[in-house]
Amino acid sequence: MVSIKDIARLAGVSASTVSRVLNEREYVRSEVRQRVLDIVKERGYVPNHAARSMVLQRSFTIGVVIPYLFNMFQRQLFAAMEFFLEQHGYKTQFFFLRWSESSEQAFLRRLKSEALDGIIFVHELDNPSIYHYIKEINLPVTLCTFERTEFGFPAVHIDEEASAKLATEYLIQRGHRDIGLITGEHFTFGYQREKGYKKALAAHGLPYNPELTIRAASYNPEAGRAGMLTLIKRKQPLSAVFAATDELAIGAIKALYESGVRVPADVSVVGLDDIDISSFTTPGLTTVRQPIFEMGKKSADLVCDWISRGHTTDKVEQFSTIIVERESVRTIG
Amino acid sequence: MVSIKDIARLAGVSASTVSRVLNEREYVRSEVRQRVLDIVKERGYVPNHAARSMVLQRSFTIGVVIPYLFNMFQRQLFAAMEFFLEQHGYKTQFFFLRWSESSEQAFLRRLKSEALDGIIFVHELDNPSIYHYIKEINLPVTLCTFERTEFGFPAVHIDEEASAKLATEYLIQRGHRDIGLITGEHFTFGYQREKGYKKALAAHGLPYNPELTIRAASYNPEAGRAGMLTLIKRKQPLSAVFAATDELAIGAIKALYESGVRVPADVSVVGLDDIDISSFTTPGLTTVRQPIFEMGKKSADLVCDWISRGHTTDKVEQFSTIIVERESVRTIG
DNA sequence: ATAGCTTCTGAAAAGGTTTTCATCTAGGTA
DNA sequence: TACCTAGATGAAAACCTTTTCAGAAGCTAT
Structure with missing residues (x-):
């Protein structure tokens, strides 16, 4: 795997300069910039994610936490979330909670070990201790399909x-x-x-x-x-x-x-x-x-909002629901 | 976030020793081991994933690559894969390919930037260049729902x-x-x-x-x-x-x-x-x-096999299919 | 001529872990 | 007594980036 140092050496500049080029910082001669860009392209260099996320202290990924009942409703919700999260530049990481103490512990461990940039919770958890922890570390979050006003988390749900x-x-x-x-x-x-x-x-x-x-x-x-x-x-x-x-x-x-x-x-x-x-x-x-699709989109938007704004918006979005009439009901009497 | 150094300081030992305890290496006095373990537990220390994956050059995650048609068949397949991948100690990362050149480029970039430990491809890709690349870098892989014998990849599929x-x-x-x-x-x-x-x-x-x-x-x-x-x-x-x-x-x-x-x-x-x-x-x-569930399981097993064995098993598993009779067919004549 | 900006660049530190190498102690052997 | 070995530990390097700081070079204003 080719690293930033290789590119630096090949271009006859320092790693700092390469990094500046890659991150579109100013203060680099356009001639140098072009040379670096050419070499990056030629060698197919791509920044190492682990290194970046270590120094930046963020992972560019949003966790989607969901109790393990992977049904059709959730499939549609996920598809929407993943799609819009990607539009916002985030990867999506699913956490399927399997309803045991140990799975919850495992989740908490992963939460700490990966520097998730935000979380979407789908369906309410039995155990509110996780919410307290999230609140405590002030991690951007939104709740989807339920709300918990006492935490001041943004939420999207229906009545x-x-x-x-x-x-x-x-x-x-x-x-x-x-x-x-x-x-x-x-x-x-x-x-x-x-x-x-x-x-x-x-x-x-x-x-x-x-x-x-x-x-x-x-x-x-x-x-x-x-x-x-x-x-x-x-x-x-x-x-x-x-x-x-x-x-x-x-x-x-x-x-x-x-x-x-x-x-x-x-x-x-x-x-x-x-x-x-x-x-x-x-x-x-x-x-x-x-409105499953819209709710998925809104959830994605709300976490990303919190992240980019730097503080919670505390916004609870309640979607309205309507009857859709098909053929499974008859009028009697 | 508490780091290994904090634990080391608290326990009055060096970071190396803490690391040895955490990774169950020998050569550490049982008394010291216990002290470290206690402090780890007390402080809720969890190793930083980015740092580990940087030094270890692996990410403990398997990518599941799939063209973007997130249907019910795939939902079932995913559920199985994710479940068994986790049993093997791997995280699952989904890549939805959205059928454009740019999405394929983006995939390749992510492939390089995250040190994926392995990949499962679901459904055959139009563009075989990705397979060539995978082959070249010798990344553990298995194909699910199709095969490409010329690459010598393990595969699970039906006829x-x-x-x-x-x-x-x-x-x-x-x-x-x-x-x-x-x-x-x-x-x-x-x-x-x-x-x-x-x-x-x-x-x-x-x-x-x-x-x-x-x-x-x-x-x-x-x-x-x-x-x-x-x-x-x-x-x-x-x-x-x-x-x-x-x-x-x-x-x-x-x-x-x-x-x-x-x-x-x-x-x-x-x-x-x-x-x-x-x-x-x-x-x-x-x-x-x-047999969707079994195929998902088998796919997971095969990548993990390759990873732990260090070389491909080149195994192609063809599952057999049967008619399941319900009510949508009548016999005529 | 000097001081003070601007623009550009590189060295070095930091981020958190694992691993290698070196060191130290205690015990055993010649 | 001198030497060797095994067990236990720590220091430091390595993994790859980004960012800060400092410095060089060229310019303008005094």
């Missing part, structure tokens, strides 16, 4: 509760009274969406029947399918289901189909997220759209 | 052609004669799968009708939907479609459904990949299974 309420009310307005819920555990959004569902019922004077809610093991289609199957077994009156994520909804529809229940003729289903596969299911999934 | 042939023959054996093809461009697997389709027709004495093949703009559901729509417009006799990827198939089914054509009653569809959403579509997608 989870209101969105779930919107989905549920959509069903109520179409005459549904016996509405099931399939949600998951461990993540705040799961609980918030459950709360939104309950609020919708309450707002319309509908009783809450615990027999109609399923707390699935995860948020993926398989969990949705299993959840729907047990819901069916309970033999409660049921005309519609709100699934807390589109993936759960897709699984639920499959379970209904397998059980000979027609969607939406017999049971209606609405999801939340609007991942891109949702417009390709049959029937098309009626759901609440979360 | 694309045979798998497509298998899918097509499955339709032929069920009495289908007028079989459409929806594939995509730019990627070798797309062309190989097309070839497999043609071979199946030929092997069974069926004529190849170019009016029945669609070369879609991409490999995602949207492209599949658009492709199917134009195929329908051509008004050729058609009883089945082979879609080169499951995502294309999902889009095709949607288009059929929108056009009032029943699947599988009127037209049968088979895909290839068996991504995990395929068992959740309605009807369930009959497809050819590619």
Whole structure:
């Protein structure tokens, strides 16, 4: 590997001068500059990243921290983040937290060992000690899909509760009274969406029947399918289901189909997220759209803002959500 | 940030000794070792990654290079790779190639600037110059989803052609004669799968009708939907479609459904990949299974093998594929 | 002629680690 | 007693950059 010293020697100048040329500093004769540039090009010289990041005390990379459930929603979010982070000149480094103490420790170690320039947290962590640490070392950060106002971190999110309420009310307005819920555990959004569902019922004077809610093991289609199957077994009156994520909804529809229940003729289903596969299911999934791409972009912009500005902007961006009507809901009565 | 020197000072020893303790070298009194370890723990010291990687001339990270089509197949592949790479003690760094000359140059620059310990290439690149360069600098590498025997790189892949042939023959054996093809461009697997389709027709004495093949703009559901729509417009006799990827198939089914054509009653569809959403579509997608998880694992194992062994194993692992029967195909006649 | 700028350049330090080499001590051997 | 060896430790070099500081050369203003 060719180093800056090699270039210096070849050009008959010092390493400092080469560095000045490369970093576009002033005070170097244009004739010298050209000579150095030529040699750099000829030899294919590229600055060593480790050396640079050591002396500069930064790594030009943003960490994206995410609990290990690598689903379709996250895929879309990542694609957006990576794209815009790169536009800002940063590399993206993913950290998949695997929900164990040791994985959290490992994360903290990596956080210290690599001089990350910033972090995006996707989904809320169980253990707030990490946030305290980040706060303490004053590392640029933004939260994505949730907020924690007490830390003063910038955040981008939707109103989870209101969105779930919107989905549920959509069903109520179409005459549904016996509405099931399939949600998951461990993540705040799961609980918030459950709360939104309950609020919708309450707002319309509908009783809450615990027999109609399923707390699935995860948020993926398989969990949705299993959840729907047990819901069916309970033999409660049921005309519609709100699934807390589109993936759960897709699984639920499959379970209904397998059980000979027609969607939406017999049971209606609405999801939340609007991942891109949702417009390709049959029937098309009626759901609440979360602007995934824009949220990814905004997250990237906010960390980079903090970094370049040198201090937090403390900005919380709440994106609004809308119903997107497809074919999985019917109007009754 | 606390450095090795701080620990040394605190423990009343030299930095060398601390380093020896941390790297589990011999020749350090157990009493001293314990003292150092205690202080390391107390201060939360973690070695600086940039410094280590500079002196060691390695980065403990594997690059995963992939053309920018971040689809569901790749999501599953990534999840597997990242998981096993971490088990081997490596970090994963993704490089999304965005199909421009400049993006390839940028990739090469990053390749040189970060001392990657190894690379996994997913999907074949248009431009073989990168492979030549890798070969030249003798960087541990493995190819995933394709092979290039002339370079002697280890590879994990399936027989694309045979798998497509298998899918097509499955339709032929069920009495289908007028079989459409929806594939995509730019990627070798797309062309190989097309070839497999043609071979199946030929092997069974069926004529190849170019009016029945669609070369879609991409490999995602949207492209599949658009492709199917134009195929329908051509008004050729058609009883089945082979879609080169499951995502294309999902889009095709949607288009059929929108056009009032029943699947599988009127037209049968088979895909290839068996991504995990395929068992959740309605009807369930009959497809050819590619062992995605195992392939991801194997790719990780092979690079790590090369690294630890110090020389290439030159091993090409061809995974076998099987039909997984679901509900999107009917038997006629 | 002197002092004081400007422009350009190089030497050297710094950043945090690993490793080599040298040194020191204690114990064993001739 | 003199010498050697093994174990334990520290000093210093090396990895590759950037940046600070100092100095040289050429110019302008006094």
